[in-house]
Amino acid sequence: MRRFAFVTLDVFAERRFGGNQLAVFPDARGLTDAEMQALANEFNLSETTFVLPPEDPANSARVRIFNRTSEMDFAGHPNVGTGYVLADRAVDGVLRFEERAGLVEVRLERDAAGRLLGATIGAPQPLRIGPEVPVELAAACAGIGPEGILTARHQPVMASDGGNPRLLLEVTEAAMAAAVPDLAAFHRALAAVPALGGRLSLYLYRQEGAGLRARMFSPLAGTWEDAATGSAATPLAGFLLHLSGAAEGAWEITQGVEMGRPSLLRASARRSAEGRIFARVGGGCVPVLRGEAEL
Template identity: 75%
Template sequence: MRSCRFVTVDVFTDRRFGGNQLAVFPDARGIGDAEMQALAAEFNLSETTFVLPPEDPANSARVRIFNRVAEMPFAGHPSVGTAWVLAQSGLGADGRLRLEQIAGIVEVELWRDAAGQVTGAAIGAPQPLCIGAELPAEAVAACAGLAPGDIVTARHVPTLAADGGNPRVLVEVTEAALAAARPELGAFRRTVAAHPGLGGRLSLYLYRRDGAGVRARMFSPLTGTWEDPATGSAATPLAGFLLHLSGAESARLDITQGVEMGRPSLLRTTARRTPSGIRATVGGGCVPVLRGEALL
């Protein structure tokens, strides 16, 4: 029997038991693919990460990300939290890391306090914004347990968008609808069956304007995440998509998520136009919670 060290971190928060939980295996050498998936299912968190030596020595590490049912090409809070864990071991002394992921290289900027302690990180999405298909407001409303009139379509209809991670459906809703929304598993399954282009995947990122910022909720029940308290790989396409709609050259946007779950999270995003397309970043704080060993 082998033992493998792990730590858990709360991400996109400055206090324990807020933000989004993450399990990190800082040295995953010798852990097989099936074992990684089994460990992710056992932790039953939205994601678990496994750190391996980089394939290119110019990079800091290779990071594999698993949700409860599959490996992911990129995800936001796992990248931020894993970067924080790696910084505790001494990597990133110059304030930067480069993480190899399936979707590409994730550039990391470490955040430090006045005493020099790493408190969090910001990561750049590995790909430019890609805007995909539009979905009927009626179908999306049913998935969120809402009425079609709860979906705000003045600026855009529900739209798929991604920048390296799984595509998210970006949905503007009313204030009352954001509070009342709940995922309806049957409607998710019917919508996926009616739209083969979704490839069997469907995640909703509901949002509403809140002053200069945004309040958001994310539902992905088909992957076992009934609701997610902080979704970096949805925050970056939302920031990029809103910049796309505005016509501006760059923007900053703070997104509050997880309030309805009792795990308030703050995701600080930026987006800018570049020659390769709209690029976005997301950052936030990290707090350690648990450490231990898994037996394999």
């Protein structure tokens, strides 16, 4: 019998049982790809991470990220949470993770007394703006009427920066509250827009006071709704900077409220001298469980 230690924690959380849940296997040596996928499905969380030795010893680790159904190139809260778990490997407060999307830098956050609070990550690639999706089709996916999508600033549009592309929708307050993903509409959207490449996740957002309120739906990947989505917050921050034309910007994003798992994501973006836009996202982490998986 083989045993593999794991920990779980709540990410982008200010308290336990908030934020987005994550399972981390700090030493995944000996696990096969199929076993990693099976464990991720068994945990039934939006993502589970598996830590392996880095290919380049100058880096901290190689990190593989699995959702319930497949391996991911990059994701936000898994990097923040894995960085928190591997804090003892940091050099000058920084870890570097090798991932399918590229090298991810994780910067630890501590309070004045040195207590570890969480981490901030940089998206591994610059903002990429993808195809637009018709308003009526996007609204159907979110289970709202077309009038619930605001188009004064932009149409429903795909954006990414190293992870799964997200369909960004600016919505009204009423639409944000009423949204429920429609799985059949998701499949219709994939058939109608081949440029989506068979993948579709919705990131609904709206202005709320000085910050933003968001919800994320990814039912095709097994996540009906996500409590906190760092890999959606970074392309959103980058896209908002793109719209503004500014050199840099920062946003606090509240997510997960409708699920009873309130989350706070601190996102920022900057424009490089070459005009490319890079984004970061950070937040707190709270440990929850420790245990072993037997295989």
